[in-house]
Amino acid sequence: MLKKSLIAAILSIYAASVWADEASLKKAVEAAYPKMSVESVVKTPYAGLYEVYMNGQIVYTDEKFSFLIAEGHLVDSKTKKDVTGDRMADLSKIDFSALPLDQAIKVVKGNGSRKMAVFSDPDCPxxxxxxxxxxxxxxxxxxxxxxxxxxxxHPDAANKSKAIWCAVDRAKAWQDWALNSQLPKKTANCDVPLEKVATLARKLGVTSTPTIFFADGKRMLGAYPAAEIEKALVPSPKK
Structure with missing residues (x-):
């Protein structure tokens, strides 16, 4: 959700000089919203609109910074392409190869050739x-x-996470819990990387579960249908 100050600016009109390039417009937005991080400003091919990527969301303005359009998606009327959605997918990409996979439970299905990561809460329905x-x-x-x-x-989710992580076979323990709601009967004491994962989640902007990341770095929020996940999975290399 955008902060109230940003939402209120949607219909606000500012008396300002003309900023003809992205760098100057970026400075203007940062001056107006000093507590927000403006990561990029790019001119779109639509009606003189500029895309502003700030605080993990896309808003739009004109070269004069005379208005802001927030919480809306720009859609190409001819192709029906969700321009905002596609741009958000690109801007929110991560470096999958940099993920600390030793902090995750690894489950291999079939030949395991395709890869994905899921941030999951044991008690999240x-x-x-x-x-x-x-x-x-x-x-x-x-x-x-x-x-x-x-x-x-979910107050008991951390306890369940510890029980699953410290099981003799944590992959089996996770599957038993996720599919059949059965926790391991015996667990040992072990170091559980919950704080490290929480730090990683904050770094990647993960705030809800499930959040999925694919090998090409794109993310998917929520329990999408298997067909959509299949489309997003990067195909395994041809031999």
Whole structure:
């Protein structure tokens, strides 16, 4: 959600001089909203609009910075392409190869040639729905699950995460819990990387579960259908 100050600016009109280039416009936006991080400003091919990527969201303005359009998607009327959605997918990409996979539960299905990572809360109903209804229908994939208990919503999720992580076979323990709601009967004491995963989540801008990342760096929020996940999975290299 955008901050109230930004939402209120949608219909606000500012008396300002003309900024003809992206760099000057970036400075103007930063001056108006000093507490917000403006990561990029790019001119679009639509009616003189400029795309401003700030605080993890896209807003639009003109070269005069006379208005802001927030919480809306720009759609190409001819192609029906969601321009904003596609740009957000690109701007929110991560470096998948940089993920600390030793902090995740590794589940290999089939030949495991395709890769994806999921930030999941053991007590999140949508995470279970993803595992039971969608991921169970996908094969030839390696899934790295980062346990991310949202304790404000699910007070016992951290305890379940510890039990699963410290199981003799944590991959089996995760599958038993996600698919059948069965926790391991015996667990040992071990170091659980919950704080490290929480730090990683903040760095990547992960605020909800499930959040999925694919090998090309793109992210997907929520329990999308298996068919959509299949489309997003990077194909395995041809031999």
């Amino acid at each position: 949508f995470c279970k729905r993803l595992e039971q209804n969608e991921l169970s229908n996908i094969t030839d994939v390696t899934i790295y699950t980062f346990l991310m208990p949202l304790e404000q919503l």
